[in-house]
Amino acid sequence: MFDVVALGELLIDFIQSGSSTAGNPLFEANPGGAPCNVLAMLSRLGYSTAFIGKVGDDYFGRMLGKTIRETGISDEGLLYDRNVNTTLALVHTLPGGDRDFSFYRKPGADIMLTEKEINRKLIDACRVFHFGSLSLTNEPAAIATKAAVEYAKSEGKLISFDPNLREPLWESEEDAKKAIWYGIGECDVLKIAHNEIKWLTGIEDYDEGVQMIKERSNVKLVNVTLGNEGSLAYYMGQKVYGKPFLSDRTIDTTGAGDTFCACVISFLLEHGLDGLAEADLERMLSFANAAASIVTTRKGAIRSMPDREEVGLLLANYGQEQGGLKTVKSFEILLGSVDKVKAFVNDMSKIEGDVFLCVGKYVIDAKSIMGIFSLELSKPLRLEIENWKEEYAAVIERYLHQ
Numbered sequence: 001m002f003d004v005v006a007l008g009e010l011l012i013d014f015i016q017s018g019s020s021t022a023g024n025p026l027f028e029a030n031p032g033g034a035p036c037n038v039l040a041m042l043s044r045l046g047y048s049t050a051f052i053g054k055v056g057d058d059y060f061g062r063m064l065g066k067t068i069r070e071t072g073i074s075d076e077g078l079l080y081d082r083n084v085n086t087t088l089a090l091v092h093t094l095p096g097g098d099r100d101f102s103f104y105r106k107p108g109a110d111i112m113l114t115e116k117e118i119n120r121k122l123i124d125a126c127r128v129f130h131f132g133s134l135s136l137t138n139e140p141a142a143i144a145t146k147a148a149v150e151y152a153k154s155e156g157k158l159i160s161f162d163p164n165l166r167e168p169l170w171e172s173e174e175d176a177k178k179a180i181w182y183g184i185g186e187c188d189v190l191k192i193a194h195n196e197i198k199w200l201t202g203i204e205d206y207d208e209g210v211q212m213i214k215e216r217s218n219v220k221l222v223n224v225t226l227g228n229e230g231s232l233a234y235y236m237g238q239k240v241y242g243k244p245f246l247s248d249r250t251i252d253t254t255g256a257g258d259t260f261c262a263c264v265i266s267f268l269l270e271h272g273l274d275g276l277a278e279a280d281l282e283r284m285l286s287f288a289n290a291a292a293s294i295v296t297t298r299k300g301a302i303r304s305m306p307d308r309e310e311v312g313l314l315l316a317n318y319g320q321e322q323g324g325l326k327t328v329k330s331f332e333i334l335l336g337s338v339d340k341v342k343a344f345v346n347d348m349s350k351i352e353g354d355v356f357l358c359v360g361k362y363v364i365d366a367k368s369i370m371g372i373f374s375l376e377l378s379k380p381l382r383l384e385i386e387n388w389k390e391e392y393a394a395v396i397e398r399y400l401h402q
Helices: 034-044 059-071 120-124 141-154 173-186 194-201 206-215 256-271 278-295 308-321 338-348 390-397
Strands: 002-007 011-019 025-032 049-056 073-081 088-093 099-104 126-132 158-162 189-193 221-225 231-235 238-242 328-333 355-359 362-365 381-386
Touching (some): 002 034, 011 059, 025 034, 034 073, 141 158, 194 206, 206 231, 221 256, 231 278, 381 390
Parallel strands (some): 002 049, 126 158, 189 221
Antiparallel strands (some): 328 381, 355 362
């Protein structure tokens, strides 16, 4: 019996790790691939996992097989292709923490998985089936993926989907959108990044974007990751915000979203998908955000996942590490338009120390325009300013709710 089975890509992420004495970039070969990253985190949390996919019968493929076995992931569904090499990805970290990918995959072994090669016994034995969009980019893997999803659904498995958009791998944007809408239409649980919502729906506002997703699917739980701004959960009419766990030791965001996704699946394995309360969703997001934060302090993904104890320590000590609670000055403000939000963020960026916007249990960095747009702007918000100075009063007055 397996808790989670995932199907998709298993590859090598070459992540830059400094430069040689001659000034040439040095790259570290890190085992990766979003579905296996998810399984690796679940294995670290104590769940039984299995992978279905294909690598090349080459040095890198054998390295990947050894890695997942050592991580505790069953390789019973892993196949080795003698004719096609293991897929490789070069990961370039950009200023601000974003990444740029270059793939060596035309073809790569991961897209050579056929429908006949799917190990259905693994799906029979699991509780959750997880997949992403990279196995939908090319045939025969796309047909194999859809067949596996159809089979998992027919067997009553919980279906989890993460688009994990990598635009260079698609022949066209239209093909990518069609495949991702397919995945959304088949899943019960969706993890999607904020930029993917805008790309997919053409809508800037998260609430409206998620509403479109729900109208076009039967997805029960939608989780939106906001990068270093935290995350959101949409469930049965509820919208819950999860605060980020920021670290000055962040060096690589590879695998952070997969770690988050795994923690959500972990929560659902323990609590199910029915009758979740706001407090449940808050705990789910908090644990997932904390785990994702830890992964960003390390290179790579599969071998970098934290265990439950390490995540628990961060949850327990984060407030102390950040200096504990501070005295703040609060105001009730109203931001009713896009232009006013832009002016507000510009003004807040000039204030020293932390500035937060609060509505109910939501807490947003007031210096982040992306986070503010996740709030309901037509209603009053509570502004909290740490390290208050009287010179700020004139600026704040422009936004006070009369």
